[in-house]
Structure formats: C-alpha cells, structure tokens
Amino acid sequence: xxxxxxxxxxxxxxxxxxxxxxxxxxxxxxxxxxxxxxxxxxxxxxxxxxxxxxxxxxxxxxxxxxxxxxxxxxxxxxxxxxxxxxxxxxxxxxxxxxxxxxxxxxxxxxxxxxxxxxxxxxxxxxxxxxxxxxxxxxxxxxxxxxxxxxxxxxxxxxxxxxxxxxxxxxxxxxxxxxxxxxxxxxxxxxxxxxxxxxxxxxxxxxxxxxxxxxxxxxxxxxxxxxxxxxxxxxxxxxxxxxxxxxxxxxxxxxxxxxx
Amino acid sequence: xxxxxxxxxxxxxxxxxxxxxxxxxxxxxxxxxxxxxxxxxxxxxxxxxxxxxxxxxxxxxxxxxxxxxxxxxxxxxxxxxxxxxxxxxxxxxxxxxxxxxxxxxxxxxxxxxxxxxxxxxxxxxxxxxxxxxxxxxxxxxxxxxxxxxxxxxxxxxxxxxxxxxxxxxxxxxxxxxxxxxxxxxxxxxxxxxxxxxxxxxxxxxxxxxxxxxxxxxxxxxxxxxxxxxxxxxxxxxxxxxxxxxxxxxxxxxxxxxxxxxxxxxxxxxxxxxxxxxxxxxxxxxxxxxxxxxxxxxxxxxxxxxxxxxxxxxxxxxxxxxxxxxxxxxxxxxxx
Numbered sequence: 336x337x338x339x340x341x342x343x344x345x346x347x348x349x350x351x352x353x354x355x356x357x358x359x360x361x362x363x364x365x366x367x368x369x370x371x372x373x374x375x376x377x378x379x380x381x382x383x384x385x386x387x388x389x390x391x392x393x394x395x396x397x398x399x400x401x402x403x404x405x406x407x408x409x410x411x412x413x414x415x416x417x418x419x420x421x422x423x424x425x426x427x428x429x430x431x432x433x434x435x436x437x438x439x440x441x442x443x444x445x446x447x448x449x450x451x452x453x454x455x456x457x458x459x460x461x462x463x464x465x466x467x468x469x470x471x472x473x474x475x476x477x478x479x480x481x482x483x484x485x486x487x488x489x490x491x492x493x494x495x496x497x498x499x500x501x502x503x504x505x506x507x508x509x510x511x512x513x514x515x516x517x518x519x520x521x522x523x524x525x526x527x528x529x530x531x532x533x534x535x536x537x538x539x540x541x542x543x544x545x546x547x548x549x550x551x552x553x554x555x556x557x558x559x560x561x562x563x564x565x566x567x568x569x570x571x572x573x574x575x576x577x578x579x580x581x582x583x584x585x586x587x588x589x590x591x592x593x594x
Numbered sequence: 595x596x597x598x599x600x601x602x603x604x605x606x607x608x609x610x611x612x613x614x615x616x617x618x619x620x621x622x623x624x625x626x627x628x629x630x631x632x633x634x635x636x637x638x639x640x641x642x643x644x645x646x647x648x649x650x651x652x653x654x655x656x657x658x659x660x661x662x663x664x665x666x667x668x669x670x671x672x673x674x675x676x677x678x679x680x681x682x683x684x685x686x687x688x689x690x691x692x693x694x695x696x697x698x699x700x701x702x703x704x705x706x707x708x709x710x711x712x713x714x715x716x717x718x719x720x721x722x723x724x725x726x727x728x729x730x731x732x733x734x735x736x737x738x739x740x741x742x743x744x745x746x747x748x749x750x751x752x753x754x755x756x757x758x759x760x761x762x763x764x765x766x767x768x769x770x771x772x773x774x775x776x777x778x779x780x781x782x783x784x785x786x787x788x789x790x791x792x793x794x795x796x797x798x799x800x801x802x803x804x805x806x807x808x809x810x811x812x813x814x815x816x817x818x819x820x821x822x823x824x825x826x827x828x829x830x831x832x833x834x835x836x837x838x839x840x841x842x843x844x845x846x847x848x849x850x851x852x853x854x855x856x857x858x859x860x861x862x863x864x865x866x867x868x869x870x871x872x873x874x875x876x877x878x879x880x881x882x883x884x885x886x887x888x889x890x891x892x893x894x895x896x897x898x899x900x901x902x903x904x905x906x907x908x909x910x911x912x913x914x915x916x917x918x919x920x921x922x923x924x925x926x927x928x929x
Contacts, residue, residue: 413823
C-alpha cells in the first residue's frame, strides 16, 4: 500500500529530560484544513515545526507521501511543503512585492531569470490576500493585519500542496483573524491546498477547520472532526477547562462556552 | 526617508552613485602636487605620451585603481556581515577580521615567509573570524549579533597589538613601511596590485552572486529560509567565508583600511534607495570604491608635501559615523 499525505509514525519530539510529544502516529487529512490545538507549552508549535522538518525528531519519522522528510532534498521539500513561522520579522524597508518574490526561490534554477510564471504566481498570491494595490509599499508601513497577509502571500507564492502556519492570527484583532482564516480556507477550497495551522482560539479553529488535533499537557487528547474532538470531556482533559459545548447558532458546529 | 523607492527614484539613485565614483576617480587623477587637467589626461590616454600618460600609467593610475578595487571588495564584505547580523556595526573592520588579516601579513613579513600576501591575509581573516565565533559560542544559545560584534572588537584589538609588537621588532626601515601599511596605505601601488584586487575580487563576486538568493532567504530568519529551501547553516558559513575573503583581498593591497567596509553599505543603500541584498551589495561596491578614492586623494593632497596613509582619512571620516551609530543603538536601548 502506498501512503499518501503528511503522516507521522512513532514521532517523539523533545529532549531526554523534556519529551513534549511521545510516539505519535497520526495522518493529516489531505486537501483539508487541519488545526492543532492545545494549552501553552503542550508542544503544538514543536509538532508543527517537526512536520516541516525545522526540528529533527528524537525518534520516529514524519513522512510525506511515504517518503521520510528527513531524506528529501531541501529544495524539493520546499516545492512540496511551505511553513510560515510565528511572528516572522521582515528586513527593514523591503516592499511587499520584494518579500513575495522570494517565495519563488525554490522553483527557480540557480541562474534562471525571473519568469512570466513566477510573476503570474506572485501576482495571484498578492490578489488572494488582497494586497494587489499595496505591492510596492514597504512592509513596515502596513497595518498588523496587512503585514500578516503579506507573509501569507510569501508562502502562497511558494505554491506548495502543503501549507503549514504557526499561529497566523497572533496579535490580530478578531476581524483580522477572521480575514486571515477565511483566506486560508478559500485557498484550500480553490486549490485543494492542505492547510495545517496552530491556533489559539478554539471557536475560530472549529469554525474554519475540517479536522482538529488536540494536545493536552501529556500528549494527544483527541483528533478527528470538530464534532468528535470538541467535547466537554476532551476540553477538561486538554485544558483543565470546564466548559459547555453547544451548537453554534450560525454553523451548527460545536461552540465552547467556558464556565 | 526615501523608503518609498519608485522605479524612477531608484534609477536616479544609481546614476548619482555612478557619477560620484566617476567624479572621485577624475579628481583623484587630476588633483595632487602637480595638477593635471582632464584634457591632458585624455591626450595621455590617446597618445600614450606626455604628462597625462605618465600620470595615468605610473603616478596616479595604479593607486586610484587599487583604491577602486579595494574599496569595492571592502564595501561588499561589510554589507555581507551587516545583512547576516542585521546590524550596521557588523563589518570586517569593526569585528577584527581585517586586523587579523593585517596581523597575518605583518607576521609573514616579519618571519620572512614566502607566502603571497592575499593568502596570508585570508588565513589571518579566517582565523580571526573563527576566534570570534568560538569565543562567543555558548552551548545551546544563539549568539546575539551584538555579542559577536563586541567579541570581534576585542579580537581586533588583540590582533593590532600583536601586529605592533611584531613591527617594533623589525629593522627600522621595514618597521616604518609596515607601520604605514598597517594604517591602510595606497601609496606606491603598481598595476600588479590593480590586477590582483580586480582579479580576485571578480572571482569572489561571482562566488557571491551564486549565494545571493540564499542570502535573501536568510534575511527572513532561519526558519523561513529553511522552509524556502535554503540549507541555512551551509549558506551562512559560505557567506561568512566569502565576506572574510573579500576583506582579505582588500587588506592585501591596501592594508587594513578602517571604516570603508562599515560605511559603504549604508551609504550606498541610502543613495541608491535599494533594499534587496543583490542591489545593496552592488551599491556598497560602488560606494566603497568612491569613499576609498576620495579618502586617497584627500590623504595625499590635504597637507602639501606630506602623504598621509589613506587609513588616516577613512578613520577621520568613519569615527564620527561610528559614534553616531553607537549613539543610535544606545537610544534604541540595544547597548
């Protein structure tokens, strides 16, 4: 049987004294939006970084279509999977378009000139995040929400079937959080991109995700569809949070009301 | 602030930068104890005879062209470290790499080693860089740029002290020459020096051109760079080596001229109004060449009858800039 998608097998992360994730074997569903949830320090960011090979596992593997990602050539991996780390910092004064163009790097030959296709994909990425008009503005002059969208445009320009984002909504107000998550959802629906995000806000995660992975202080608590994962018992186990779970009047999905 | 660089503004910036370099070269060739008019230079260039020709071929041409080459390699070297460490203080002159290169050259001369100067300078620069990296290393912690810079300043003082010690033990005539060279000197350069700095410089520029894309990714932070396909550690070491070698090429022909490497990048970036590493490096090459040529002509014509080492001039220009940068860092709470 050939494996597909992004999977982990017996993945252990952390060091001898502090193992954050132990022997975890899960599969991220292809062409879906998955959110990784859990309390601070549960290792959800560490897990995301391991999925993108930014940290090496203590043991076990992360596999992409069956290949151990540790063995995939760096550039080849960058064509299949992109990651936006938490709170990236832009070089002083660079423009949105300069930033986004760098997303094409893994697709360009060492001496290949800038191609029509590169330009088209960058333009498309800028339009998808709604920054087409602001392409020549320096990043420093943008608002927080615009800046975050510029970073997302960078990874969209990378044009990979797998897109990983570490807390893409941190520091944004609710309206901008919704904006960012709906543009990721749209990317998923339009391009079939597999999106994996680490998120803080449970209700937003439920709203925008097809699949949830919930960590607690001692590893995985539950994973599956939002309806299966978001239950009073699981929230108690993951966050020690007493909460009522009821259907969201707008979407019918689970909604969390803390006691 | 010209942060909003439109296409036209940027083109104008490049034109200004280019004109400044051409003007510096012309002034350097015409001004001196004997003034030569541009017309005489042109005649000398065309006919190969007369005072213009002598000036071009022997008296000023080689020194001016060495200044262009040395300034360019130093400017590019400084910009590499400024981009990698995201700090305007990061440059091979401030961080001791050039003092290390200078020290190795003096040691080579003092001990009568028959090793070509660029190789000695390269070894000295690389050893200094390795010492800076080694001494600021803390297990498990990432060194802050400022730690590296401060350790580098320390290594620089140490290397200068060793150089002074070696010079004092040399015979008087040799010692005087070495002292002069250590201050950064462009007097009595010949076409061999020009060929050397342009040849080695061009080679390293090609090597650097192949690394520029990785550099543009490293600028975004290690994690994003890795996600975008850069081999982060390898790319960083490659760039550091290229930067140190460029500085060594400059030191080998002009001595450890202070502050050119540190000033060229920010100056070029500001005048050209560019931000991308490739453009910043190009602008730094032109700005570095311009600064060095200007410093060279001033150093030999400021006091009639006395030829100051070019490093004295760049020191006078650079020290206030360094103080201003430090003051800004203090204001920002970095120091």
